[in-house]
Amino acid sequence: MSLLHRHLFFSVLIACAGAVGLFGFVLVLGNALKDLLPLVLSGQLEAETALTLLALLGPFVAAYALPMGILTGVLLVLGRMSAQQEITAMRAAGLSLFYVARPILVLGALAAALSAAVNYEYMPRARALYKETLAKAVQRNPLSFIVPKTFIRDFPGVVLYVGEKKGNELRDVWMWELDRESRVKRSGRAASGVVEYRENDGLLVLRLRRVNIEARKSDRPEDFSVPVAPLFAEEFPIELHLETLFGRRNVQKKLAWMTLAELRAEEARLADAAAAPGANPVESRKSQMKVAFAMSEKGSTALAVFAFAFLAVPLGIKVSRKETSANLGVALVLVMGYYFLSVCVGWLEGRPEWRPDLLLWLPALLFLSLAGWLFSRLGRV
Numbered sequence: 001m002s003l004l005h006r007h008l009f010f011s012v013l014i015a016c017a018g019a020v021g022l023f024g025f026v027l028v029l030g031n032a033l034k035d036l037l038p039l040v041l042s043g044q045l046e047a048e049t050a051l052t053l054l055a056l057l058g059p060f061v062a063a064y065a066l067p068m069g070i071l072t073g074v075l076l077v078l079g080r081m082s083a084q085q086e087i088t089a090m091r092a093a094g095l096s097l098f099y100v101a102r103p104i105l106v107l108g109a110l111a112a113a114l115s116a117a118v119n120y121e122y123m124p125r126a127r128a129l130y131k132e133t134l135a136k137a138v139q140r141n142p143l144s145f146i147v148p149k150t151f152i153r154d155f156p157g158v159v160l161y162v163g164e165k166k167g168n169e170l171r172d173v174w175m176w177e178l179d180r181e182s183r184v185k186r187s188g189r190a191a192s193g194v195v196e197y198r199e200n201d202g203l204l205v206l207r208l209r210r211v212n213i214e215a216r217k218s219d220r221p222e223d224f225s226v227p228v229a230p231l232f233a234e235e236f237p238i239e240l241h242l243e244t245l246f247g248r249r250n251v252q253k254k255l256a257w258m259t260l261a262e263l264r265a266e267e268a269r270l271a272d273a274a275a276a277p278g279a280n281p282v283e284s285r286k287s288q289m290k291v292a293f294a295m296s297e298k299g300s301t302a303l304a305v306f307a308f309a310f311l312a313v314p315l316g317i318k319v320s321r322k323e324t325s326a327n328l329g330v331a332l333v334l335v336m337g338y339y340f341l342s343v344c345v346g347w348l349e350g351r352p353e354w355r356p357d358l359l360l361w362l363p364a365l366l367f368l369s370l371a372g373w374l375f376s377r378l379g380r381v
Helices: 003-041 047-083 086-092 097-139 242-249 260-275 281-319 324-346 362-380
Strands: 158-166 169-178 184-198 203-215 231-241
Touching: 003 047, 003 097, 047 086, 047 097, 047 281, 047 324, 086 097, 097 260, 097 281, 097 362, 169 203, 260 281, 281 324, 281 362, 324 362
Parallel strands: none
Antiparallel strands: 158 169, 169 184, 184 203, 203 231
16 A cells, blocks of 8 residues: 555544544434433433443444444545645646545445444344343332332323332322323322332332322213212322333344344244245235345445445545535535435335335445446546
8 A cells, every 4th residue: 555545544534433433422422312311310220331321322323323424534534635735736646536536445345344244233232232231220220210200101001290209208199090092081199108119020019198089981081071079098009010111111123123144034934934824925025025124224324335435535526625514514415315315215115016125225326326427527627
């Protein structure tokens, strides 16, 4: 590798690493604020576990940060070099555009290989481990589900509000029981209560004291014109089944969280099921297409990383901008355009006859074609 190639390679590598790190940090922060911060503030999640979960978010956000980071890094470096006439000096010295772009294309190929490894192996494993760790961490401290001065909607069919909590003692407890249509069928308010966890039964039991209860008519719970006589109870128990809650929070193995080996195993299982007597051919094709779509989605995203690196070469030279904000804006528009096309193809996931697993490669191939066209035009200048 020549001195010029080493200079270009490491300049682009540093810029891309910084851009990937920036976008990754933003994505990690967004996921942390949504999933982890409420649990940390409510005491359901320890700081050490939260840090472990933040680390597990790394491979997950890398799958999205790599394409945009590679594109932004190349645009920043080549835009600056073009604006400072460095590219013009290289061309004047007789160097072809392909010669100048060679280290960037090598870096793009390496980034695409890394993206494929992340998409097919590291991201699915990290995402599944993230969900398992989060569920187990919350499950270790079941009493922490009762958070004071908060409407607690974690439990199906029940909404709770606790004014004050000291240990397992509760004060000013409100309770609403909901029907299947989420209508209030019974409500109550207790001056105090106590909460305990029965590990053998997997139950969180609230024993409310001095409770005023109002029950609505089961057929017309929303009709408040019908007078309802309030009831009073010295003690009123509420049993909350944590097994149902934990089962809902535990990891459900989505196709996007499966490794390549797991997707192939699922593909073989569905093929065997489709060949079995009595199988529904329409539903079998839809299920098989979902697996094929997931595999293509991971592969096409990796190809898009190389396409973005290739496209950024003529685009960065042609635009000739050294302003960071302008280059970031160009990168954002291109990446959003790619994901918009991918989302449009995703709408066809339930239509196997349209072969959305193959159409999913079109956005990356379109960007590669655009990059080749711009590259050839710029090479003739």
